Amino acid sequence: xxxxxxxxxxxxxxxxxxxxxxxxxxxxxxxxxxxxxxxxxxxxxxxxxxxxxxxxxxxxxxxxxxxxxxxxxxxxxxxxxxxxxxxxxxxxxxxxxxxxxxxxxxxxxxxxxxxxxxxxxxxxxxxxxxxxxxxxxxxxxxxxxxxxxxxxxxxxxxxxxxxxxxxxxxxxxxxxxxxxxxxxxxxxxxxxxxxxxxxxxxxxxxxxxxxxxxxxxxxxxxxxxxxxxxxxxxxxxxxxxxxxxxxxxxxxxxxxxxxxxxxxxxxxxxxxxxxxxxxxxxxxxxxxxxxxxx
Amino acid sequence: xxxxxxxxxxxxxxxxxxxxxxxxxxxxxxxxxxxxxxxxxxxxxxxxxxxxxxxxxxxxxxxxxxxxxxxxxxxxxxxxxxxxxxxxxxxxxxxxxxxxxxxxxxxxxxxxxxxxxxxxxxxxxxxxxxxxxxxxxxxxxxxxxxxxxxxxxxxxxxxxxxxxxxxxxxxxxxxxxxxxxxxxxxxxxxxxxxxxxxxxxxxxxxxxxxxxxxxxxxxxxxxxxxxxxxxxxxxxxxxxxxxxxxxxxxxxxxxxxxxxxxxxxxxxxxxxxxxxxxxxxxxxxxxxxxxxxxxxxxxxxxxxxxxxxxxxxxxxxxxxxxxxxxxxxxxxxxxxxxxxxxxxxxxxxxxxxxxxxxxxxxxxxxxxxxxxxxxxxxxxxxxx
Numbered sequence: 001x002x003x004x005x006x007x008x009x010x011x012x013x014x015x016x017x018x019x020x021x022x023x024x025x026x027x028x029x030x031x032x033x034x035x036x037x038x039x040x041x042x043x044x045x046x047x048x049x050x051x052x053x054x055x056x057x058x059x060x061x062x063x064x065x066x067x068x069x070x071x072x073x074x075x076x077x078x079x080x081x082x083x084x085x086x087x088x089x090x091x092x093x094x095x096x097x098x099x100x101x102x103x104x105x106x107x108x109x110x111x112x113x114x115x116x117x118x119x120x121x122x123x124x125x126x127x128x129x130x131x132x133x134x135x136x137x138x139x140x141x142x143x144x145x146x147x148x149x150x151x152x153x154x155x156x157x158x159x160x161x162x163x164x165x166x167x168x169x170x171x172x173x174x175x176x177x178x179x180x181x182x183x184x185x186x187x188x189x190x191x192x193x194x195x196x197x198x199x200x201x202x203x204x205x206x207x208x209x210x211x212x213x214x215x216x217x218x219x220x221x222x223x224x225x226x227x228x229x230x231x232x233x234x235x236x237x238x239x240x241x242x243x244x245x246x247x248x249x250x251x252x253x254x255x256x257x258x259x260x261x262x263x264x265x266x267x268x269x270x271x272x273x274x275x276x277x278x279x280x281x282x283x284x285x286x287x288x289x290x291x292x293x294x
Numbered sequence: 295x296x297x298x299x300x301x302x303x304x305x306x307x308x309x310x311x312x313x314x315x316x317x318x319x320x321x322x323x324x325x326x327x328x329x330x331x332x333x334x335x336x337x338x339x340x341x342x343x344x345x346x347x348x349x350x351x352x353x354x355x356x357x358x359x360x361x362x363x364x365x366x367x368x369x370x371x372x373x374x375x376x377x378x379x380x381x382x383x384x385x386x387x388x389x390x391x392x393x394x395x396x397x398x399x400x401x402x403x404x405x406x407x408x409x410x411x412x413x414x415x416x417x418x419x420x421x422x423x424x425x426x427x428x429x430x431x432x433x434x435x436x437x438x439x440x441x442x443x444x445x446x447x448x449x450x451x452x453x454x455x456x457x458x459x460x461x462x463x464x465x466x467x468x469x470x471x472x473x474x475x476x477x478x479x480x481x482x483x484x485x486x487x488x489x490x491x492x493x494x495x496x497x498x499x500x501x502x503x504x505x506x507x508x509x510x511x512x513x514x515x516x517x518x519x520x521x522x523x524x525x526x527x528x529x530x531x532x533x534x535x536x537x538x539x540x541x542x543x544x545x546x547x548x549x550x551x552x553x554x555x556x557x558x559x560x561x562x563x564x565x566x567x568x569x570x571x572x573x574x575x576x577x578x579x580x581x582x583x584x585x586x587x588x589x590x591x592x593x594x595x596x597x598x599x600x601x602x603x604x605x606x607x608x609x610x611x612x613x614x615x616x617x618x619x620x621x622x623x624x625x626x627x628x629x630x631x632x633x634x635x636x637x638x639x640x641x642x643x644x645x646x647x648x649x650x651x652x653x654x655x656x657x658x659x660x661x662x663x664x665x666x667x668x669x670x671x672x673x674x675x676x677x678x
Binding site for chain 2: 027075076098099100101102103104105106107109110113114139142152153154155156157158159160163180182183187207209210212213214217234236237238239240241276277278279
């Protein structure tokens with residue numbers, strides 16, 4: 001089954017005529033994702049990669065049946081696109097765009113919560129249920145259908161770890177890029193809840209990084225709920241010096257809160273294995289699946 | 295982007311939040327002139343973006359304009375945590391009865407802004423937060439409904455104020471919230487927000503950090519940021535110009551990667567194998583050939599770097615673009631140091647083919663490449 005996206009997903013691409021939007025629409029179509037329409041204000045009536053382009057989300061929905069959106073629109077206009085997608089009635093909205101202002105993101109999340117819409121991102125590689133649906137920009141050949149659910153705060157690091165799993169014969173149920181920004185739609189806890197219910201998912205990999213306390217909250221949840229599936233984690237930023245910004249707006253450490261040690265300790269304390277190197281995630285998962293332990 | 299105290303205070307004034315009368319000076323003579331127009335005594339404060347200037351001697355007091363000149367002279371040209379002081383803010387010293395704290399920032403897990411207030415403001419507010427959390431009150435602001443006067447009154451009441459003082463304080467809180475929203479604040483705070491001996495309130499210090507991603511809505515500050523590039527190292531200036539996230543570190547292995555998480559994991563891996571990273575450089579999710587070339591240029595120009603480790607996993611970044619950038623850099627600046635390249639992902643076959651055709655060896659595994667970079671660094675050393 002996988003979570004959030006599957007063979008029933010029909011998506012509209014916002015910003016389909018931009019360089020990235022066009023390139024990745026082509027790759028998503030090649031992967032078998034159902035891209036039913038595109039939206040670019042001012043380009044309505046044209047076609048891109050064989051997909052009809054509309055000026056507004058409303059027009060696209062009048063002509064096509066859809067339930068998801070993926071946004072490639074530049075940062076200053078990305079929140080506007082996401083708001084439009086939500087109002088049009090789409091229930092999953094993936095925001096690939098990076099550098100979206102926090103104030104805009106907060107407004108998007110508030111509306112999404114009210115309208116029960118799942119937001120993935122911003123600043124995310126998207127989501128993939130391998131061999132079924134890819135709503136994102138990840139290199140598809142790395143992923144295989146399987147039993148490991150992945151949730152990650154980092155794009156490229158997700159590919160690194162997924163590739164390691166695939167190499168060891170461990171496929172993935174669904175891989176979700178939560179997004180690298182301070183304010184994103186889904187937390188580790190949200191995703192853990194979904195993976196707990198998903199029959200295909202037999203184990204979970206969490207890929208975290210310094211900054212914030214989403215990992216600590218995940219550890220608390222795993223312990224409270226006596227989480228039913230094995231979980232393995234990797235945390236990036238062990239060597240990051242305090243007070244420095246390491247690229248992601250999210251990856252800032254202030255004092256002790258949000259350090260790699262704090263997160264690693266939190267996971268280890270509740271029995272979640274933490275990998276030292278990205279490639280070790282696969283081995284640790286395999287061990288735990290064989291022993292049926294957490 | 296961090297704003298200077300005087301910039302933040304100028305904004306507070308615009309929002310009718312009381313601040314001590316004052317003016318900016320870049321020379322001690324100017325400081326004297328500013329002081330002569332104010333009522334003594336004065337506070338002379340270093341304008342720097344690093345925290346902890348008070349403890350570093352960056353705030354001094356004076357009773358006469360001449361004294362203001364003397365202390366300004368002391369502060370100007372001082373170095374606080376590695377930053378030179380270029381200007382001082384001279385203001386009327388307030389008669390402090392009590393130091394409060396009020397700030398607006400974001401709360402990640404609740405996905406909203408939060409108002410934070412405390413009756414124990416001042417230099418040790420962070421310590422208060424951990425040792426006496428009950429002295430800190432918070433209000434999580436619903437993004438749809440905003441922050442209202444009654445919310446502000448309730449916070450003022452919890453700080454122990456009633457009557458007209460409660461009303462005054464509530465107005466200041468509301469105004470700060472409005473300013474924080476208008477300026478896309480990541481953090482906007484008054485610390486201390488002072489209750490004077492006369493029972494009035496004034497922001498003795500103010501801090502505003504504008505969300506970098508929203509700077510396009512605040513072009514006046516974006517311009518200043520570029521004007522201040524002289525403060526940065528040549529590598530940092532170049533990185534900023536090319537939109538690359540660069541942080542200088544102490545080792546001798548130059549690191550370039552795409553995506554903050556992967557670059558951080560690359561630093562961790564190098565360290566795990568016994569090496570020391572010379573920098574963090576994230577070429578970004580959609581690095582163009584030009585950015586890749588600029589990245590290499592930056593890292594190669596660091597004299598401490600003995601070997602460069604490029605770790606690319608293409609998603610939105612295309613490996614052929616990365617290869618193009620590497621070859622461009624090779625042509626433009628030449629490879630003055632050994633380079634270890636790991637390249638996989640979108641269009642990887644094409645990227646590999648381009649590099650191998652030019653005799654550049656490309657590796658598959660991040661761990662293997664990290665180990666190789668550490669090995670080369672050991673034998674070659676670099677100047678560090």
